[in-house]
Amino acid sequence: MVFSAPAPDAAPSNGQAQPSSHQASPQLWLYDTTLRDGAQSEGLSFSIEDKLRIARKLDRLRIPFIEGGWPGANPKDVQFFWQLQEEPLEFSEVVAFCSTRRPDMSAEEDPLLKPILAAGTRWVAIFGKSWDLHVTEGLKTTLDENIAMIRDSIAFLISQGRQVIYDAEHWFDGYLANPDYAIATLKAAHEAGAAWLALCDTNGGTLPHEVARIVAEVREWLPAAQLGIHTHNDSGTAVANAIAAVQGGARMVQGTINGYGERCGNANLCTLIPNLQLKLGLNCIPAAQLAELTATSRFVSELANLAPDDRAPYVGLSAFAHKGGIHVSAVERNPQTYEHIAPDRVGNQRRIVISDQSGLSNVLVKARSFGLDLDKQDPACRQILQTLKTLENQGYQFEAAEASFDLLMRTALGQRSSFFVLKDCRVHYDFGEPSDRESLATVKVTVGDRTLLEVAEGNGPVAAMDAALRRALVQFYPVVAQFHLTDYKVRILDGGAGTSAKTRVLVESSDGHQRWTTVGVSGNILEASYQAVVEAIEYGLILHGIQTLQPLPLPLEV
Numbered sequence: 001m002v003f004s005a006p007a008p009d010a011a012p013s014n015g016q017a018q019p020s021s022h023q024a025s026p027q028l029w030l031y032d033t034t035l036r037d038g039a040q041s042e043g044l045s046f047s048i049e050d051k052l053r054i055a056r057k058l059d060r061l062r063i064p065f066i067e068g069g070w071p072g073a074n075p076k077d078v079q080f081f082w083q084l085q086e087e088p089l090e091f092s093e094v095v096a097f098c099s100t101r102r103p104d105m106s107a108e109e110d111p112l113l114k115p116i117l118a119a120g121t122r123w124v125a126i127f128g129k130s131w132d133l134h135v136t137e138g139l140k141t142t143l144d145e146n147i148a149m150i151r152d153s154i155a156f157l158i159s160q161g162r163q164v165i166y167d168a169e170h171w172f173d174g175y176l177a178n179p180d181y182a183i184a185t186l187k188a189a190h191e192a193g194a195a196w197l198a199l200c201d202t203n204g205g206t207l208p209h210e211v212a213r214i215v216a217e218v219r220e221w222l223p224a225a226q227l228g229i230h231t232h233n234d235s236g237t238a239v240a241n242a243i244a245a246v247q248g249g250a251r252m253v254q255g256t257i258n259g260y261g262e263r264c265g266n267a268n269l270c271t272l273i274p275n276l277q278l279k280l281g282l283n284c285i286p287a288a289q290l291a292e293l294t295a296t297s298r299f300v301s302e303l304a305n306l307a308p309d310d311r312a313p314y315v316g317l318s319a320f321a322h323k324g325g326i327h328v329s330a331v332e333r334n335p336q337t338y339e340h341i342a343p344d345r346v347g348n349q350r351r352i353v354i355s356d357q358s359g360l361s362n363v364l365v366k367a368r369s370f371g372l373d374l375d376k377q378d379p380a381c382r383q384i385l386q387t388l389k390t391l392e393n394q395g396y397q398f399e400a401a402e403a404s405f406d407l408l409m410r411t412a413l414g415q416r417s418s419f420f421v422l423k424d425c426r427v428h429y430d431f432g433e434p435s436d437r438e439s440l441a442t443v444k445v446t447v448g449d450r451t452l453l454e455v456a457e458g459n460g461p462v463a464a465m466d467a468a469l470r471r472a473l474v475q476f477y478p479v480v481a482q483f484h485l486t487d488y489k490v491r492i493l494d495g496g497a498g499t500s501a502k503t504r505v506l507v508e509s510s511d512g513h514q515r516w517t518t519v520g521v522s523g524n525i526l527e528a529s530y531q532a533v534v535e536a537i538e539y540g541l542i543l544h545g546i547q548t549l550q551p552l553p554l555p556l557e558v
């Protein structure tokens with residue numbers, strides 16, 4: 001089968017349709033290498049199932065090229081391409097990756113080039129050496145043989161009906177070291193018929209001004225070639241370098257979701273795509289797909305089993321989080337005051353964070369999100385703010401414990417009811433034989449006019465206390481059986497105070513559908529845990545719309 005090379009500014013060979021509004025601006029071809037270069041990231045290992053799921057997600061994002069792996073390098077990548085032959089992607093071209101042939105053998109004979117053909121893709125990417133140092137020191141061959149390796153490998157793959165993307169490895173270092181030789185390698189790839197020449201900053205050491213200059217010079221050397229850019233983040237400038245290359249005329253941009261990649265990672269497509277599309281007016285993906293970017297980023301981090309980067313531009317949890325009272329007040333009037341784009345364009349959300357940096361505006365917005373109607377003039381509003389600041393000064397942190405903040409607001413508004421009163425709680429820990437080291441908790445709880453005494457064991461004092469409390473309360477509120485503790489975090493607030501240091505405990509709870517977090521602070525870790533656990537159960541009951549069995553005389557004392 002023979003496939004035609006894309007004409008400059010034409011769609012890839014799958015004829016990917018774009019909405020007409022998308023056609024007006026210059027087109028950029030995105031090339032995702034999460035599944036190949038991203039998989040070279042330390043601490044990351046995708047299963048074949050993960051790879052297939054990510055490929056389909058990127059396909060839905062309408063990324064034109066998805067580099068799937070190096071078939072022949074490992075069985076997983078071989079299988080990945082087989083499976084995609086069975087069930088092809090809808091929009092994206094999947095690309096098989098490989099090196100040029102080995103020195104002193106023909107491309108037909110090279111055992112590494114055979115699997116790339118067996119992968120059955122229309123597009124293949126091969127990387128070759130641009131830097132003379134790599135030829136003589138890495139490959140241990142001659143400069144002429146390296147050029148022959150590049151030319152032969154591309155010509156062979158094209159003779160087999162493939163379209164070739166040539167990755168010029170160490171392009172920028174090679175060009176700086178020996179420009180004539182580097183250009184000769186690129187010319188060989190171009191003359192052999194490579195559809196794209198991707199200039200790689202493999203070591204990630206180049207800065208944007210050098211990238212811009214070198215890309216402009218390459219365009220003068222090879223005006224008819226379609227250039228791509230592949231950058232690494234070793235200098236923290238992978239995204240800036242890719243943008244510099246695009247401004248210099250590169251039309252293919254390679255990168256990975258969340259910037260995963262060898263060493264410090266690759267150019268982060270989750271940053272690059274919105275920058276290119278929203279700031280520079282270049283078409284990358286349709287607007288509807290751009291709104292899937294945040295979900296895609298989180299999906300890939302979930303499969304990579306790596307915690308998402310909250311501070312990631314555009315897609316991070318904090319990318320549109322407003323904490324300072326001045327910011328929140330202004331954002332409420334006009335979001336543009338503190339947001340460079342509307343978060344929904346990339347599928348993210350504005351968040352208002354509650355803390356001692358808050359003003360009345362933060363309180364109002366948070367109250368609204370909890371369904372509480374407050375007015376800035378309402379004295380309760382200022383009381384909430386005051387209480388918040390006082391408690392934060394004592395070590396509470398409501399930013400991550402919004403359930404406790406909701407309870408605090410209800411208290412100030414006289415809308416907090418008591419579901420139960422904990423009359424007594426005793427915890428016993430036995431330091432006997434290691435195998436017998438269980439904790440035992442006894443609680444005495446009053447609900448309405450009934451008082452219950454319950455006992456429970458746990459592998460630690462908090463677990464025992466939590467179990468005893470639930471055992472008592474489930475008799476009045478059966479929904480409590482659905483609640484469970486999903487996370488428990490302890491932070492020592494003034495470590496210098498030794499064993500009498502103040503402790504902050506954050507408890508995350510779930511009912512299987514929703515999660516909520518509560519906080520407790522005390523010089524006694526059990527007391528802090530007790531506060532957080534009691535509020536967790538109370539809040540779970542509120543979330544389930546349970547009516548209280550007895551009123552509580554408040555307000556809360558600080």
Ligand SMILES: CC(=O)SCCNC(=O)CCNC(=O)[C@H](O)C(C)(C)COP(=O)(O)OP(=O)(O)OC[C@H]1O[C@@H](n2cnc3c(N)ncnc32)[C@H](O)[C@@H]1OP(=O)(O)O
Binds near residue numbers: 100102
């Ligand atoms: C810049 C990049 O990210 S390139 C991609 C890097 N990714 C990977 O290396 C991941 C997948 N790699 C692998 O599974 C293995 O390294 C394989 C299967 C490719 C090769 O394994 P081995 O045959 O055991 O070789 P090994 O890894 O020890 O060394 C690499 C070989 O490739 C050769 N090589 C390196 N670059 C090229 C190139 N562009 N063209 C041809 N050969 C090359 C080296 O000279 C070396 O050859 P040698 O074995 O004759 O000394």
Ligand SMILES: CC(=O)C(=O)O
Binds near residue numbers: 200
């Ligand atoms: C090809 C490639 O991944 C690089 O040069 O970084």
